[in-house]
Amino acid sequence: MTKKLQHLFALSEKGAKDLIKAVLWCFVCNLSLMLPVGAVLFTAQHLLDSMENGNDPVDGFWIYAGFGAAVLILLFILHWFQYASLYLATYKESANRRVSLAETLRRLPLSFFGNRDLSDLTSTMIADCSSLDQMFSHYVPQLFASIFSTLVIGIVMFFCDWRMALSVLWVVPVAVLLTAGSKKIQDSFGTKNILNKRAVADCIQEGLETIRDIKACGRQETYMEKLDEKLAAMEKGSIRSELATGVFVCSAQAFLRLGLATTVLTGGALLAAGELSFLYFLGFLFAAARLYDPLGLVLQNIAATFNTKLQIERMRSILEQPIQEGTKEFTPDNYNIAFDHVSFAYREGDGVLEDVSFTARQGEVTALIGPSGGGKSTACKLAARFWDVTGGKVTLGGADVSGVEPETLLKYYSMVFQDVVLFRDTVMENIRLGRREAADEEVIAAAKAARCDEFIRKLPQGYQTVIGENGSTLSGGERQRISIARALLKDAPVILLDEATASLDVENESAVQEALSRLLQGKTVLVIAHRMRTVAGADHIVVLQDGHVVQQGTPEELMEQGGLYRRMVELQSETSQWKLEM
Numbered sequence: 052m053t054k055k056l057q058h059l060f061a062l063s064e065k066g067a068k069d070l071i072k073a074v075l076w077c078f079v080c081n082l083s084l085m086l087p088v089g090a091v092l093f094t095a096q097h098l099l100d101s102m103e104n105g106n107d108p109v110d111g112f113w114i115y116a117g118f119g120a121a122v123l124i125l126l127f128i129l130h131w132f133q134y135a136s137l138y139l140a141t142y143k144e145s146a147n148r149r150v151s152l153a154e155t156l157r158r159l160p161l162s163f164f165g166n167r168d169l170s171d172l173t174s175t176m177i178a179d180c181s182s183l184d185q186m187f188s189h190y191v192p193q194l195f196a197s198i199f200s201t202l203v204i205g206i207v208m209f210f211c212d213w214r215m216a217l218s219v220l221w222v223v224p225v226a227v228l229l230t231a232g233s234k235k236i237q238d239s240f241g242t243k244n245i246l247n248k249r250a251v252a253d254c255i256q257e258g259l260e261t262i263r264d265i266k267a268c269g270r271q272e273t274y275m276e277k278l279d280e281k282l283a284a285m286e287k288g289s290i291r292s293e294l295a296t297g298v299f300v301c302s303a304q305a306f307l308r309l310g311l312a313t314t315v316l317t318g319g320a321l322l323a324a325g326e327l328s329f330l331y332f333l334g335f336l337f338a339a340a341r342l343y344d345p346l347g348l349v350l351q352n353i354a355a356t357f358n359t360k361l362q363i364e365r366m367r368s369i370l371e372q373p374i375q376e377g378t379k380e381f382t383p384d385n386y387n388i389a390f391d392h393v394s395f396a397y398r399e400g401d402g403v404l405e406d407v408s409f410t411a412r413q414g415e416v417t418a419l420i421g422p423s424g425g426g427k428s429t430a431c432k433l434a435a436r437f438w439d440v441t442g443g444k445v446t447l448g449g450a451d452v453s454g455v456e457p458e459t460l461l462k463y464y465s466m467v468f469q470d471v472v473l474f475r476d477t478v479m480e481n482i483r484l485g486r487r488e489a490a491d492e493e494v495i496a497a498a499k500a501a502r503c504d505e506f507i508r509k510l511p512q513g514y515q516t517v518i519g520e521n522g523s524t525l526s527g528g529e530r531q532r533i534s535i536a537r538a539l540l541k542d543a544p545v546i547l548l549d550e551a552t553a554s555l556d557v558e559n560e561s562a563v564q565e566a567l568s569r570l571l572q573g574k575t576v577l578v579i580a581h582r583m584r585t586v587a588g589a590d591h592i593v594v595l596q597d598g599h600v601v602q603q604g605t606p607e608e609l610m611e612q613g614g615l616y617r618r619m620v621e622l623q624s625e626t627s628q629w630k631l632e633m
């Protein structure tokens with residue numbers, strides 16, 4: 052049962068148990084709504100008896116008042132517990148759901164993100180989660196509880212008088228069928244509405260991400276027109292679906308009201324024929340009114356529950372993704388990285404690397420070079436198990452990296468890439484990301500070694516200065532040196548480096564070079580090299596072209612061999628000569 056609920060509503064085990072508890076509370080509360088009916092009937096019976104026996108009916112007033120007050124207090128307590136259990140369960144589950152989504156996303160391979168729209172994921176994390184919170188706090192427990200309590204009350208009614216029971220209950224299946232009829236409409240509009248909402252979210256996200264270019268190209272008006280169009284489509288879709296659903300929901304409500312009329316008519320006829328006591332008649336009338344109240348509310352909300360089917364599916368599609376598993380107990384014998392006949396494709400049938408073999412040895416600099424799109428960055432990603440190879444294997448210290456849990460593996464790697472990501476936090480914390488437990492003094496020492504200290508101290512609050520999202524208040528060279536400081540602090544034995552000094556000015560370039568040379572000492576270095584100066588200083592060069600290793604060896608060996616490497620060296624020296632002549 053718990054497992055089924057878990058799967059059906061994408062809940063945690065605890066969430067499913069809490070849902071069962073909440074349903075039970077709602078059930079008890081729904082039944083308790085019959086208590087006032089009982090109290091009224093009991094009082095009426097007592098009054099009638101008193102009058103029949105010639106007693107003064109006011110005699111027992113305080114007893115009835117006390118009895119009524121006790122019923123009200125009991126109702127209050129029951130409903131308060133129902134309220135508390137619903138909300139506690141919802142909010143705990145809502146937090147759990149977001150944590151497990153975030154945890155799953157963290158552990159998913161990059162291949163998952165390659166095929167997904169980021170705004171789609173954001174809307175699952177925010178909008179879908181909120182709709183599900185709403186569904187669990189309001190609709191689902193009440194829905195189940197109403198089904199159970201209607202059954203129980205219905206059975207009791209049949210025992211008392213089957214004709215009256217029929218007159219009360221015949222409207223229930225009709226109302227349910229009418230509401231279920233709106234499901235088709237919900238389904239047809241639901242998908243369209245979600246797509247419309249997603250289109251608006253995409254448009255907003257795109258607008259924010261490209262705001263600089265929109266302004267630069269003077270496209271504000273075009274952008275606003277596009278956004279207006281999408282907002283109008285979303286509004287139109289939502290209104291249409293609400294109106295169409297409303298027809299079904301309102302007719303279901305109307306049928307429930309009709310139930311009261313048939314109860315009065317049947318009861319009246321049976322009363323007149325002397326086949327029903329007045330008290331029973333009153334009892335059925337009150338019970339019907341009490342029964343229809345929560346039922347009407349549930350039917351009104353059930354339409355909203357249909358809508359969440361798509362959101363649950365989207366959530367499940369994330370939570371049930373296979374994550375990258377592997378051992379957490381991993382201590383490599385050495386830090387050589389070896390590619391052993393590696394093949395890889397981002398998409399099936401679209402190979403990017405084919406039978407790639409080379410070794411990046413500990414204490415050496417291995418440079419990956421070759422034309423754009425040859426697969427250099429891809430090789431680096433495979434070395435760190437950002438993606439899993441499709442053929443062959445990548446090893447670290449002889450162990451296949453696909454058997455090591457990614458987080459454990461990444462403890463041995465530091466990465467310095469072109470697109471340095473800095474978080475909206477202080478400079479100190481941005482560097483400390485390299486090693487969370489590092490003391491301030493160690494962070495500062497790493498910053499000094501990475502030639503960052505000087506410019507950091509010039510910032511308004513020094514190391515405590517909060518840098519903007521993605522480090523936008525720092526220059527390219529400064530951002531890069533911060534990332535080198537992070538790597539120095541981490542002091543991992545393997546360095547993956549996307550050489551990115553080409554775009555820096557001379558002063559920044561020499562500072563970054565100096566910082567890098569400190570970082571790389573004695574490490575296994577796999578560098579994506581763009582300049583022949585770096586290549587000439589490498590111990591081993593791997594030339595990648597169209598996903599194949601076309602040459603490898605020391606710089607001297609490759610120069611002697613001729614081929615692509617020599618052509619690239621010659622081409623670059625011609626280009627720099629041409630630049631100088633300009």
Ligand SMILES: Nc1ncnc2c1ncn2[C@@H]1O[C@H](COP(=O)(O)OP(=O)(O)OP(=O)(O)O)[C@@H](O)[C@H]1O
Binds near residue numbers: 165423
């Ligand atoms: N995430 C991805 N999804 C699909 N294809 C990708 C992805 N990343 C890279 N590619 C493709 O894989 C091929 C190799 O790309 P890669 O970035 O590894 O080349 P590269 O040699 O590093 O190129 P450059 O020197 O221009 O950075 C290219 O055809 C590229 O379009």
